[in-house]
Amino acid sequence: MDEPAALECLDVGKRFGAVQALDGLTVSMTAPATGLLGANGAGKSTLMRTALGLTAPDRGTLRILGLDTVRDRAEVRRRVGFMPEHPCLPNDMSAQDVCVSLARLRGLGRRDAVRRTSEVLFAVGLEEERRRPVGTYSLGMQQRTKLAQALVHGPDLVLLDEPTSGLDPAGREEMLTIVRRLSTELRIRVVASSHVLDDIERTCDEVVVLRSGTLAAQRPVTVGHDPSGPAELRVSGDVGAFAAALGPRVEPLGVRLAPTPAGDIGMSSSPDAALDAVRDLAAERGVGVERLVPAARGLEDVVVDAMAGGTR
Numbered sequence: 001m002d003e004p005a006a007l008e009c010l011d012v013g014k015r016f017g018a019v020q021a022l023d024g025l026t027v028s029m030t031a032p033a034t035g036l037l038g039a040n041g042a043g044k045s046t047l048m049r050t051a052l053g054l055t056a057p058d059r060g061t062l063r064i065l066g067l068d069t070v071r072d073r074a075e076v077r078r079r080v081g082f083m084p085e086h087p088c089l090p091n092d093m094s095a096q097d098v099c100v101s102l103a104r105l106r107g108l109g110r111r112d113a114v115r116r117t118s119e120v121l122f123a124v125g126l127e128e129e130r131r132r133p134v135g136t137y138s139l140g141m142q143q144r145t146k147l148a149q150a151l152v153h154g155p156d157l158v159l160l161d162e163p164t165s166g167l168d169p170a171g172r173e174e175m176l177t178i179v180r181r182l183s184t185e186l187r188i189r190v191v192a193s194s195h196v197l198d199d200i201e202r203t204c205d206e207v208v209v210l211r212s213g214t215l216a217a218q219r220p221v222t223v224g225h226d227p228s229g230p231a232e233l234r235v236s237g238d239v240g241a242f243a244a245a246l247g248p249r250v251e252p253l254g255v256r257l258a259p260t261p262a263g264d265i266g267m268s269s270s271p272d273a274a275l276d277a278v279r280d281l282a283a284e285r286g287v288g289v290e291r292l293v294p295a296a297r298g299l300e301d302v303v304v305d306a307m308a309g310g311t312r
């Protein structure tokens with residue numbers, strides 16, 4: 001049987017006074033790791049909080065791991081972890097005490113709570129500092145403590161609300177590495193929000209773009225290039241002579257060449273052997289390859305359009 005979607009929304013609406021935070025949102029998130037992207041106020045946090053049953057939707061249906069967010073609340077608490085965006089840790093408690101307490105609240109016995117706490121604090125790189133009060137931690141350590149508490153009870157799914165928020169470049173790298181490992185190595189499903197596409201491309205399998213509480217785009221995050229897709233090539237010097245010499249090398253690979261309107265060389269497909277042929281020819285002739293890119297619209301174009309209000 002197929003696994004239920006991590007999160008499934010059907011026409012979900014949520015209003016706060018004059019603000020329509022979720023506006024008929026319909027989406028199904030089935031990937032191991034889904035990134036929620038949207039500008040400030042797009043509805044990312046509201047979606048997470050509604051999915052956890054922390055706030056009730058005004059209309060529509062919302063299921064998390066196939067569970068009803070209201071009726072199955074205890075099961076949701078047991079099987080789902082949540083890392084909130086804003087500071088939520090008691091400054092005078094250690095990371096160890098925070099994690100053990102929350103594990104116990106979520107139903108683990110004392111021994112299991114202590115064992116799981118050691119495991120998760122090790123996984124997020126806090127084992128050395130685990131007995132210090134959280135208030136003495138750097139922001140990066142506090143973020144990792146928030147992540148640890150979300151994982152401590154062994155959830156099947158974690159919702160991470162802007163896990164890289166406020167982190168410096170080194171802290172961001174550490175967090176992205178940990179988040180990626182959750183779904184790839186630890187087999188924990190992830191729904192993570194961010195303002196930054198790069199964060200999502202590095203940690204998730206698909207991106208869901210929210211705009212004004214609605215679904216603006218949903219796309220897989222594909223790694224590497226698609227060899228069956230067209231590419232555009234720009235070289236320095238005599239473009240016509242380069243194309244004439246390249247043709248016989250790539251045509252046997254099924255690649256047709258044609259000039260583009262911008263005066264570059266269009267390639268009908270871009271298998272690795274054809275890209276190697278481009279580089280070999282350029283090296284032989286001492287020609288510079290200034291641009292060799294897929295001609296199809298990239299994820300970034302799609303996402304920027306979707307966030308700005310383009311139709312998908």
Ligand SMILES: Nc1ncnc2c1ncn2[C@@H]1O[C@H](COP(=O)(O)OP(=O)(O)OP(=O)(O)O)[C@@H](O)[C@H]1O
Nearest residue numbers: 016019020021038039040041042043044045046047
């Ligand atoms: N408890 C609340 N009371 C009033 N308005 C709220 C409340 N929670 C959210 N909102 C409003 O709902 C809209 C969506 O907010 P939400 O926090 O879900 O967006 P977001 O995409 O997570 O934004 P950000 O990236 O800034 O965190 C915003 O206009 C916000 O001000």
